Amino acid sequence: MKFSVVTVNYDSWPYTLRLVESLYATGYEDFEIVIVDNEGGPAPEIPRPVRLIRNPENAGFARACNQGIAASGGEYVALINPDTIVEGGFFESLERFFGENPGAGVAGPRIVDGEGNLQLSARKEFSFISGILGRTSLLTRLFPKNPLVRRFFPAAEELTGPTAVDWVSGACMLIRRQTLKEAGLMDERFFMYFEDADLCRRAREAGWLVYYLPRIEVIHHTGASSRSRPRARLKAIWNLHKSAFLYHRKHGPHGPLQLYSLLTLLGLCARALVRLVALLTNRSK
DSSP states (O other), rough: OEEEEEEEEOOOOOHHHHHHHHHHHHHHOOOEEEEEEEEEEOOOOOOOEEEEEEEESOOOOEEEEEEEHHHHSSEEEEEEEETTETTTTTHHHHHHHHHHHEEEEEEEEEEEEETEEEOOOEEOOOOHHHHHHHSSSHHHHHOOTTTHHHHOGGGSSSSOOOOEEEOOOOOOEEEHHHHHHHOOOOTTTSSSHHHHEEEEEEEEHOEEEEEEEEEEEEEOOOTTTTTTOOOHHHHHHHHHHHHHHHHHHSOOOGGGGGHHHHHHHHHHHHHHHHHHHHHHHHOOO
């Protein structure tokens, strides 16, 4: 088996079924699909061959991915969010890339939203500045081409070929199985968010390269499963900033008397507060 596609479903069955159809529509044959269902409710009929793993409750994204990886057998593992669509040539392009680049352990394609807008899915290593800036911050959204954004988010550059980066998004991440054997699976302490950054960092520490592939494109409807549920969006904001701080505690400098950690915590709290206020304001309107 060449590719194992692992996707985690949570309140997103319509999107999951559409992803499955887009994978089979590529015409590629040497792949399998593993769906890990974190919803716990009744599942619809799935018209295509898949392996379904049911969790009675939400086990978290990282743990569910690990379940799917353990149940799969492909040479390459594709972690793909259910609200994503792939197009023809997806597998062939990835197979060719990994074949030509034996040092590549992880790769991520160019990701756009449903309207064709670029998502900043390739990034430099997490830092205090990039943590405050964020790929969805006002500065990033208003001035996506400014030097600061381009410095921390290589996907904002006009790249024409495979480019080594520090971190690619787990919304669509391709991993060589040998890399997983050497670097380890996802750290399940990250319930959701930053598990991709952590895995990419451990892959690089194990001697593998992480690549951004701007010529391979997928469509990602970001947050589709929680967009209409304010409570889910509040939890997502909490999980994002909690995981960011966990990542810092695991990999970042703590400084004398934990000063760097304190500054990072204060910065992330301020950023989370701004996001929460904006969400509640929009909800009241």
